[in-house]
Amino acid sequence: MLGLKLLTDPRWANVAESNLEEILTDHAWCEQKAASNAISLITQNCEYEDLVHELTAIAIEEMEHFQMVIDIIKERGYTLGRERKDDYVGRLMKFSKKDGSRNQAFIDRLLFAAMIEARSCERFRVLSKNLQDEKLAKFYHELMVSEANHYTTFLNFARKYTEGTDVDKRWQEWLTFEGELIQSYGTKEQIHG
Ligand SMILES: [Fe+2]
């Protein structure tokens, strides 16, 4: 799925379902961070007009997702907790290239975003297929489709704006790294946990 090297064990959905307040809190902040990430990409790369337009739409959509999640939290009588640390994303951030040219860093930043969208999409799929709660399962199916589109957008911009980086080769390196990394996750009630 989306080139991912390792799929999540469906039993992770049971872990998530055992603590919905926790997974929903973590999920809400994932959406907020996705919006913030899109905004900072816009700020740093405003010379690309189409990127500014598409990432503005993504930032708005991610905040709409945030709103949907906090509405669910409220409906169910839960409380939105503080932002959870995302160890998985921190490890991906460390893998991204910050040295080299400005363009190389920009391309890797886009691939970093595509990677998180791909895994989030896969995790939402696992939730949509395995949650007992039908309403939430349907919700996660809708979000899965949306995150798959974001993944495509980030990857396409990387291909469009590369100045010499072999994007497909670098993307394979990302997939390989992520495939190893994800082996140590899948046990916690976090979207990337
Ligand atoms: Fe989202």
Ligand SMILES: [Fe+2]
């Ligand atoms: Fe997204």
